[in-house]
Amino acid sequence: MRFCRRFSLISVSTRARRFRLDTLVADGALSPNDRAFLETHAVDYKPHALNAHHAGDMFHIPTESGCMFIGPVGPPLPKRSAQLSDLTGIIERVHRLPGPTDALMLHIELTAQDGVAISPGFLDFILRSPDWRARAAAVKSVAAEHGLSPAQDSPDIQGNYLLAFTPANEVSSIALDLLRRGLGLPDSEQITYSCGALETG
DSSP: OOOOOTTOOOOOOHHHHHHHHHHHHHTTSSOHHHHHHHHHTTOEEOOOOTTOTTGGGSEEEEETTEEEEESOOOSOOOOEEEEGGGHHHHHHHHHTSSSOGGGOOEEEESSSSOEEEEETTEEEEEEOSHHHHTTHHHHHHHHHHTTOOOSEEEEEETTEEEEEEOOSSOHHHHHHHIIIIISOOOTTOEEEEEOHHHHHO
Protein backbone atom coordinates (compact mmCIF):
# COMPACT_ATOMS: atom_id res chain seq x y z
CA MET A 1 0.00 0.00 0.00
CA ARG A 2 1.40 3.41 -0.96
CA PHE A 3 0.61 6.36 1.25
CA CYS A 4 0.74 9.68 -0.54
CA ARG A 5 1.36 12.75 1.59
CA ARG A 6 0.71 15.65 -0.71
CA PHE A 7 0.93 18.31 1.98
CA SER A 8 3.73 16.90 4.12
CA LEU A 9 6.39 16.21 1.52
CA ILE A 10 9.84 16.34 3.04
CA SER A 11 11.63 18.57 0.59
CA VAL A 12 15.34 19.01 0.14
CA SER A 13 16.94 22.43 -0.16
CA THR A 14 17.13 23.92 -3.64
CA ARG A 15 20.92 23.78 -3.50
CA ALA A 16 20.98 20.11 -2.45
CA ARG A 17 18.36 19.19 -5.03
CA ARG A 18 20.32 20.95 -7.81
CA PHE A 19 23.46 19.09 -6.78
CA ARG A 20 21.69 15.74 -6.90
CA LEU A 21 20.19 16.42 -10.32
CA ASP A 22 23.56 17.69 -11.61
CA THR A 23 25.12 14.44 -10.43
CA LEU A 24 22.48 12.34 -12.21
CA VAL A 25 23.03 14.25 -15.44
CA ALA A 26 26.83 14.01 -15.12
CA ASP A 27 26.58 10.25 -14.52
CA GLY A 28 24.43 9.85 -17.62
CA ALA A 29 21.41 8.66 -15.65
CA LEU A 30 19.40 11.68 -16.81
CA SER A 31 19.53 13.69 -19.99
CA PRO A 32 19.30 17.50 -19.89
CA ASN A 33 15.71 17.11 -21.14
CA ASP A 34 14.94 14.72 -18.26
CA ARG A 35 16.28 17.25 -15.80
CA ALA A 36 14.21 20.03 -17.35
CA PHE A 37 11.09 17.86 -17.02
CA LEU A 38 11.80 17.15 -13.33
CA GLU A 39 12.31 20.82 -12.54
CA THR A 40 9.33 22.04 -14.59
CA HIS A 41 6.96 19.56 -12.93
CA ALA A 42 8.33 20.03 -9.38
CA VAL A 43 9.38 16.40 -9.17
CA ASP A 44 11.17 15.66 -5.91
CA TYR A 45 14.10 13.23 -6.03
CA LYS A 46 15.20 11.19 -3.03
CA PRO A 47 18.11 8.82 -3.63
CA HIS A 48 17.73 5.29 -2.27
CA ALA A 49 19.60 2.05 -2.70
CA LEU A 50 17.89 0.05 -5.44
CA ASN A 51 17.13 -2.80 -3.03
CA ALA A 52 15.73 -0.53 -0.29
CA HIS A 53 12.24 -1.45 0.88
CA HIS A 54 11.09 2.16 0.45
CA ALA A 55 12.85 2.84 -2.86
CA GLY A 56 9.49 3.11 -4.62
CA ASP A 57 9.26 6.78 -3.64
CA MET A 58 12.55 7.75 -5.32
CA PHE A 59 10.66 10.20 -7.53
CA HIS A 60 7.61 12.03 -6.21
CA ILE A 61 5.39 13.77 -8.77
CA PRO A 62 2.63 16.09 -7.51
CA THR A 63 -0.73 15.84 -9.30
CA GLU A 64 -4.02 17.73 -9.01
CA SER A 65 -5.56 15.01 -6.82
CA GLY A 66 -2.50 13.98 -4.82
CA CYS A 67 0.75 12.55 -6.09
CA MET A 68 2.52 9.71 -7.84
CA PHE A 69 5.59 7.77 -6.76
CA ILE A 70 8.04 6.30 -9.24
CA GLY A 71 10.98 4.10 -8.34
CA PRO A 72 12.22 0.53 -8.17
CA VAL A 73 9.75 -1.75 -6.43
CA GLY A 74 12.24 -3.33 -4.06
CA PRO A 75 11.50 -6.51 -2.13
CA PRO A 76 8.06 -6.91 -0.52
CA LEU A 77 8.00 -6.00 3.15
CA PRO A 78 7.58 -8.94 5.52
CA LYS A 79 4.34 -8.77 7.47
CA ARG A 80 4.46 -8.89 11.24
CA SER A 81 1.67 -9.18 13.79
CA ALA A 82 1.09 -8.03 17.34
CA GLN A 83 -1.78 -7.28 19.66
CA LEU A 84 -3.07 -3.74 19.52
CA SER A 85 -2.12 -3.28 23.18
CA ASP A 86 1.56 -3.81 22.23
CA LEU A 87 1.52 -1.27 19.42
CA THR A 88 2.75 1.73 21.43
CA GLY A 89 6.07 0.04 22.19
CA ILE A 90 6.50 -1.03 18.57
CA ILE A 91 5.89 2.52 17.27
CA GLU A 92 8.34 3.99 19.78
CA ARG A 93 10.96 1.41 18.84
CA VAL A 94 10.62 2.29 15.15
CA HIS A 95 10.82 6.03 15.81
CA ARG A 96 14.06 5.60 17.78
CA LEU A 97 15.78 3.96 14.81
CA PRO A 98 18.31 6.02 12.84
CA GLY A 99 17.34 7.27 9.43
CA PRO A 100 15.22 9.93 7.72
CA THR A 101 11.72 10.48 9.05
CA ASP A 102 10.01 9.21 5.90
CA ALA A 103 11.88 5.89 6.21
CA LEU A 104 10.46 5.32 9.71
CA MET A 105 6.91 4.71 8.54
CA LEU A 106 4.99 1.81 10.04
CA HIS A 107 2.12 0.50 7.93
CA ILE A 108 -0.90 -1.10 9.62
CA GLU A 109 -2.99 -3.27 7.31
CA LEU A 110 -6.69 -3.32 8.11
CA THR A 111 -7.60 -5.00 4.82
CA ALA A 112 -5.86 -5.27 1.46
CA GLN A 113 -7.26 -1.80 0.64
CA ASP A 114 -7.50 -0.09 4.03
CA GLY A 115 -4.74 0.89 6.39
CA VAL A 116 -2.96 3.37 8.60
CA ALA A 117 0.53 4.86 8.21
CA ILE A 118 2.37 6.07 11.29
CA SER A 119 5.63 8.01 11.19
CA PRO A 120 7.18 10.68 13.42
CA GLY A 121 4.78 13.63 13.41
CA PHE A 122 2.36 12.03 10.98
CA LEU A 123 -0.72 9.78 11.06
CA ASP A 124 -2.44 8.84 7.79
CA PHE A 125 -5.66 6.84 7.42
CA ILE A 126 -6.51 5.38 4.02
CA LEU A 127 -10.09 4.10 4.18
CA ARG A 128 -11.75 2.50 1.17
CA SER A 129 -14.18 -0.15 2.43
CA PRO A 130 -17.62 1.18 3.47
CA ASP A 131 -17.27 -0.12 7.04
CA TRP A 132 -13.94 1.65 7.55
CA ARG A 133 -15.02 4.83 5.77
CA ALA A 134 -17.91 5.01 8.22
CA ARG A 135 -15.37 5.32 11.06
CA ALA A 136 -13.84 8.56 9.68
CA ALA A 137 -16.10 10.79 11.79
CA ALA A 138 -15.18 8.89 14.96
CA VAL A 139 -11.47 9.17 14.12
CA LYS A 140 -11.80 12.95 13.69
CA SER A 141 -13.75 13.24 16.94
CA VAL A 142 -11.09 11.39 18.95
CA ALA A 143 -8.34 13.39 17.23
CA ALA A 144 -10.08 16.61 18.26
CA GLU A 145 -9.82 15.52 21.90
CA HIS A 146 -6.05 15.55 21.40
CA GLY A 147 -6.21 19.04 19.90
CA LEU A 148 -5.75 17.78 16.35
CA SER A 149 -7.66 18.87 13.28
CA PRO A 150 -7.13 17.05 9.97
CA ALA A 151 -4.20 18.21 7.89
CA GLN A 152 -5.94 16.37 5.07
CA ASP A 153 -9.61 15.38 4.94
CA SER A 154 -10.36 14.07 1.46
CA PRO A 155 -13.39 11.76 1.24
CA ASP A 156 -12.87 10.73 -2.37
CA ILE A 157 -9.41 10.44 -3.86
CA GLN A 158 -9.50 7.55 -6.32
CA GLY A 159 -12.20 5.91 -4.19
CA ASN A 160 -10.28 6.33 -0.93
CA TYR A 161 -11.04 8.46 2.12
CA LEU A 162 -7.69 10.04 3.06
CA LEU A 163 -7.55 11.42 6.56
CA ALA A 164 -4.28 12.68 8.03
CA PHE A 165 -3.04 14.39 11.18
CA THR A 166 0.30 15.89 12.17
CA PRO A 167 0.79 15.52 15.93
CA ALA A 168 3.87 17.31 17.24
CA ASN A 169 4.46 14.74 19.98
CA GLU A 170 3.00 11.66 21.68
CA VAL A 171 2.49 10.04 18.29
CA SER A 172 2.38 6.49 19.66
CA SER A 173 -0.24 7.16 22.34
CA ILE A 174 -2.40 9.26 20.01
CA ALA A 175 -2.18 6.60 17.30
CA LEU A 176 -3.26 3.94 19.77
CA ASP A 177 -6.23 6.02 20.91
CA LEU A 178 -7.35 6.65 17.32
CA LEU A 179 -7.15 2.96 16.56
CA ARG A 180 -9.01 2.01 19.73
CA ARG A 181 -11.76 4.58 19.92
CA GLY A 182 -11.68 5.96 16.40
CA LEU A 183 -11.57 2.71 14.45
CA GLY A 184 -13.11 0.68 17.27
CA LEU A 185 -10.36 -1.95 17.55
CA PRO A 186 -10.12 -3.87 20.86
CA ASP A 187 -6.82 -4.27 22.69
CA SER A 188 -6.88 -7.98 21.89
CA GLU A 189 -7.03 -7.31 18.12
CA GLN A 190 -4.16 -8.88 16.18
CA ILE A 191 -2.65 -6.12 14.09
CA THR A 192 -0.83 -6.86 10.84
CA TYR A 193 1.95 -4.36 10.22
CA SER A 194 5.11 -3.83 8.21
CA CYS A 195 8.01 -1.41 8.37
CA GLY A 196 11.08 -1.23 6.15
CA ALA A 197 13.15 0.31 8.94
CA LEU A 198 12.63 -2.79 11.08
CA GLU A 199 14.02 -4.98 8.31
CA THR A 200 17.13 -2.88 7.77
CA GLY A 201 17.58 -1.11 11.09
